Amino acid sequence: MTPGARAQAAIDLLDEIIASARGGGAAADTLIARYFKTRRYAGSKDRRAIRELVYRAIRRSGNIPDHGRAALVGLAREDDAVAALFDGGAHAPSPIEPVEAGSDGLVLPDWLSTRIAPEEHAALLERAPLDVRVNLARTDRASMASALAAELTPFSPAGLRLPEGSPVEASEPWAQGLVEIQDEGSQLIALAARAAPGMTVLDLCAGAGGKTLAMADSMGGQGRLIASDSNRARLSRLAPRAGRTGGIAIETRLLDPGRESAALADLADRCDVVLVDAPCSGTGTWRRNPEARWRLTPARLAQLVELQARLLDISAPLVKPGGALVYAVCSVLPEEGRLQADAFLERYRDYRFDQPGFIAGRQDGAGRLLTPAHDRTDGFFVARLVRA
Known part of the structure; x- marks a missing residue:
């Protein structure tokens, strides 16, 4: 897929996610999995890039956007690399008009603004780490930290924090029941x-x-x-x-x-x-x-x-x-x-x-x-x- 086609795919997915959020339907990760299941032509790099665009657009859209294009336009207003994807090429989104509205930034609805402090809201929209719990009844944390190239979590005596994107469920420790994915x-x-x-x-x-x-x-x-x-x-x-x-x-x-x-x-x-x-x-x-x-x-x-x-x-x-x-x-x-x-x-x-x-x-x-x-x-x- 071309970069522009990936951007259009992200817009299509965002349309589905927005409609589902309004109607109380499936969560974003479920919809993304379904989308790629019916589009086998999308390779692993395509899927990764599209998913990244989707979640970046969601994280910066405080209130629910009008549609998927508005969500991605909002991101493009802050990122020239994303803006360049709106080139009007084959399978790519059309260029952004100067007066075109994008979604709002990192804001909370008024009714939540007094309940969640701004610094907490910002942290809640960062990417989450990948943590696992070591089954201490069967192994020890040091051995699993070495096997998974992980660092020790600061509070849980059974916790490990892995590098982003680590294929935990393809590892031997997971297959043997020695670790479980758990924040x-x-x-x-x-x-x-x-x-x-x-x-x-x-x-x-x-x-x-x-x-x-x-x-x-x-x-x-x-x-x-x-x-x-x-x-x-x-x-x-x-x-x-x-x-x-x-x-x-x-x-x-x-x-x-x-x-x-x-x-x-x-x-x-x-x-x-x-x-x-x-x-x-x-x-x-x-x-x-x-x-x-x-x-x-x-x-x-x-x-x-x-x-x-x-x-x-x-x-x-x-x-x-x-x-x-x-x-x-x-x-x-x-x-x-x-x-x-x-x-x-x-x-x-x-x-x-x-x-x-x-x-x-x-x-x-x-x-x-x-x-x-x-x-x-x-x-x-x-x-x-x-x-x-």
């Missing part, structure tokens, strides 16, 4: 659970099981570990991952939304740890999913805050006296983090907050807040709440 912040949330051999541990919103597997590693093959979720497709991905990494057997429970308490009633007062990695706005993961900014609205945030409170209410009676409820969200918004944890402690006076046991982040009410600007992790709020 250092996610690793710290699993550490906050302090899962240990012999415990009964519930991962309420397990998804595909990244944090479940991290806790399994800490349990050393002893105890009871339950992973539950209401999303069948995501939960089904846990079993093959667990089989590759080995370790403790993991129970799975598919929950029916609205009937979670009945499905978990047998665990009342029996769990040493309940991890609630709740559905959230995902503001802390904008480095990986920058178009998620376009999907978030005040109404959507209110729905998520209500769901988070309900999940905490479901979890509270499952924790045995002396056990811990670990609440986490990949968000930097106070409504989903500090204010949510404070409201829980007001409702449940038999709970108190406890330090999560890691040094990263900043104290934020009853929990700790990790951010890309401060900690070089994804944005997370985590609170460890202990039942008296």
Whole structure:
């Protein structure tokens, strides 16, 4: 493909991503994968260049652009090399008109501008590093750092940070289940659970099981570990991952939304740890999913805050006296983090907050807040709440 054809392909993809964001459809990475699947003529260099243009245009477009061309024109206004791609050649976009509008720059909608500081917003739109968690039950971090040419992460004792673009999933350590791709912040949330051999541990919103597997590693093959979720497709991905990494057997429970308490009633007062990695706005993961900014609205945030409170209410009676409820969200918004944890402690006076046991982040009410600007992790709020 010519450079101009790559630019037009980026515009076509941006049109799809913008329409999907407006309609609540698939995420950008899914749409990009589908696009290339039907265009076998695009080589690896073409795909890499097109993807780079798409994500650069998304990252600098604060509000959702009118269309894909406007998104790329906005980038071209700041980058002469991109502007040169609008040459009107075969399969290339037509030249940019002097009065043609491009998308706006790095701005936030007014309703979010008081919730996210400018320096944090800028950091949330940088490219995310590639972190992995070492399965310490089967190997050691130094050996894996050498094998993968990685550096040690500063906070997680199991974390490694790899050079950008490292083919982790094509490596022997990954194939043997010795490492898992996981941001250092996610690793710290699993550490906050302090899962240990012999415990009964519930991962309420397990998804595909990244944090479940991290806790399994800490349990050393002893105890009871339950992973539950209401999303069948995501939960089904846990079993093959667990089989590759080995370790403790993991129970799975598919929950029916609205009937979670009945499905978990047998665990009342029996769990040493309940991890609630709740559905959230995902503001802390904008480095990986920058178009998620376009999907978030005040109404959507209110729905998520209500769901988070309900999940905490479901979890509270499952924790045995002396056990811990670990609440986490990949968000930097106070409504989903500090204010949510404070409201829980007001409702449940038999709970108190406890330090999560890691040094990263900043104290934020009853929990700790990790951010890309401060900690070089994804944005997370985590609170460890202990039942008296």
